Amino acid sequence: xxxxxxxxxxxxxxxxxxxxxxxxxxxxxxxxxxxxxxxxxxxxxxxxxxxxxxxxxxxxxxxxxxxxxxxxxxxxxxxxxxxxxxxxxxxxxxxxxxxxxxxxxxxxxxxxxxxxxxxxxxxxxxxxxxxxxxxxxxxxx
Numbered sequence: 001x002x003x004x005x006x007x008x009x010x011x012x013x014x015x016x017x018x019x020x021x022x023x024x025x026x027x028x029x030x031x032x033x034x035x036x037x038x039x040x041x042x043x044x045x046x047x048x049x050x051x052x053x054x055x056x057x058x059x060x061x062x063x064x065x066x067x068x069x070x071x072x073x074x075x076x077x078x079x080x081x082x083x084x085x086x087x088x089x090x091x092x093x094x095x096x097x098x099x100x101x102x103x104x105x106x107x108x109x110x111x112x113x114x115x116x117x118x119x120x121x122x123x124x125x126x127x128x129x130x131x132x133x134x135x136x137x138x139x140x141x
Contacts, residue, residue: 043087044115048072049080053103053112056090060102 029037043049051070055061063081067074081101084090091104103109 040087043083043089044111046080046083048076049084052077052080052084053089053108056101056103057109057112060100062098062100066101 028034044053048070052066055066055069061069063074063077066072066081067077070077081090081092085092088104089108090101092099092101094100
């Protein structure tokens, strides 16, 4: 089924509101900061990583447990945990031969929770329905 692309609304004029533009420009973070933020959000763009974050929000877990929970190989989970750890979203601790993973800090939970709140708002019903359809098909893209 072809998607119908909705046109974006545009101004019917070419007026530049310099005062507003300058005010926003002064407050805009440095390019490097915005790049780092974009990279962080990319990490959240993978449904497997989201499932791992969800699980770690519930409890500290080892790779074996996460792999069993998500019906995936330990190798696949380890790869995703490496990405999450590099993004400083998860941390690990060793207890003998077992390595346990947990969320890095409260900020990760807050980012995750805000995302859930955003998609559950009534104004996002369409997005939520599409996401459910994709999850039913086994993918979230």
